[in-house]
Amino acid sequence: MSLFLDNAATSYPKPETVYRAIDAAMREIGVAPGRGGYRQSLTAARTVFETRSTLADFFGVPDSSRLVFTHSATESLNIAVSGLLKPGDHVVTTSMEHNALVRPLHLLRGRGVEVTFVQADREGRVSEREIAAAMRPGTRLVAVTHCSNVSGTIQPVGEIGKVARQGGAVFLVDAAQSAGYLPIDVIELGIDLLAAPGHKGLFGPPGTGILAIGEGIELEPLLVGGTGGNASSLEQPEILPERFESGTLNTPALAGLKAGVDFIRETGLEVIRAKEKLLVGMLLEGLSAMEEAVIYGPRGNDHGGAVSFNLGGRDASEVAFLLDAEYGIAVRAGLHCAPEAHRTLGSYPGGTVRVSPGFFNTEEDIAFFLQSLAGLARS
Ligand SMILES: Cc1ncc(COP(=O)(O)O)c(C=O)c1O
Known part of the structure; x- marks a missing residue:
């Protein structure tokens, strides 16, 4: 080994309880959540609900329906930027970002979105002053990674959140390397959009991620389709989390993710x-x-x-x-x-x-x- x-x-490895929760959900629940009125499907839906509530609580998200499940931090970042930005919008980000953010932004540049990359110092740090200096009246989004996946540099997200808010921009944090390691309270840090993987510091299995969407932030979904409700309408539901969760959710993986976060809480x-x-x-x-x-x-x-x-x-x-x-x-x-x-x-x-x-x-x-x-x- x-x-x-x-x-x-x-x-x-993951905590032992994560493996057990996934195994139990596969064997004992096994069915699609929110797709049937029978008891087993309701149990699956409860598992998803409990995972959502646990994660919302963990990140200080006041309304758990605004925490949506994705397959990865990459998917969360794609929904955040593609769902928010329109031609003519301006984005401020940094030279320390992962391609999971840079590539979707690059794609949007081809559609008329402008992007400014603030240069970090030699240790990978950016200051809120530099972010503020790069902002302008049309700045719609400030997007930063909380902690670098290359150098472990931690950005002052609380301070950056303040300048984003003062400038009227939405604040997106890529918490891929900080979720489960550093305290994150979306309200305290002024985070409007929080993207995190479930499979790194939160100890969930691969194929899990979350996006927390702040009150009043309107996003277009990346994916539309079946959500288990409002089937007679051709329109994607407006209500969350359904708006962003088309397709059958991976209940066993989410059961594992909940066990991962429970482990963090029990351990401290x-x-x-x-x-x-x-x-x-x-x-x-x-x-x-x-x-x-x-x-x-x-x-x-x-x-x-x-x-x-x-x-x-x-x-x-x-x-x-x-x-x-x-x-x-x-x-x-x-x-x-x-x-x-x-x-x-x-x-x-x-x-x-x-x-x-x-x-x-x-x-x-x-x-x-x-x-x-x-x-x-x-x-
Ligand atoms: C900083 C950062 N952002 C985004 C991602 C993408 O995460 P995921 O693999 O869950 O898509 C990673 C993964 O390594 C990362 O380190």
Whole structure:
């Protein structure tokens, strides 16, 4: 069994209760939610409802019907930007974004939407002042990633939320690397649209994501079709969550997602974050002590779960390949779907080796990783 240090891609393993919840939902419920009046379908609908309420509560979303389920953070970001923006709108975003946001924005540029990318500093940080300076009267959206998937840089989303609001723009946060690690309350942080995967820090299975849509934010759906209600109308329902949830929902996956969030609540978000800080701190310290290693991004305590580095002049893919082949360690190499972030951090075009520990990793795992890397550096 290999040592998994690629939790920024998806968390693995999941808490035992997640596996059990999925298995039980497959075997004991198994039917489509909201499609029939029979008891089993109602049980499935209750499972979906409870997952929705749990997540809404977790992110401080006052009306749980405004938290919709998607298949990924990518889908959530696509709904958010394609559903909101019209030709002539202006968007302010940053040089640290993932392609999950950049590509949908690029597509919209072809349809008359203007996009300004605020350049982050060498550690990947943007300030609210720079965001404010890039805004103008037609700015409809400010979109930022809470925590970089390349460098672990954490953006001041609360401050950025304030300037977005002052400028009359909608505020979208990509919480792919922060949901389940950092406290997120959409009201406190002024977030109008929150996109998050279910399968990373929230410990749900792959194929889960959420989009929380603030009160008064009107979006066009990306997908229309059957929703289980109002079948006689040709029009997509206006009511949420149905407006954004066409097609049969994946009840077992959502049962697993609820178990994941329950696990976070029982464990304590602060305990999970403290563990992340501990392991990331060990990585930064170990890498700093290694002469051949170049670290990209911040070095301090205010660091998310992804740590990027290169080893001397060696190709990142070669280092990742050798870590796997010789030591059984799974890390990721390359541009991590965020080329502009690498331009910002100084690691373009070669990219970096990215290590991202998870809650179930131990200090021994990190010590083994550092030892293995030192062995590799000597070879
Ligand atoms: C910052 C960021 N945004 C968006 C995504 C896309 O997430 P998903 O795989 O759920 O679509 C990722 C995934 O790695 C990410 O790191």
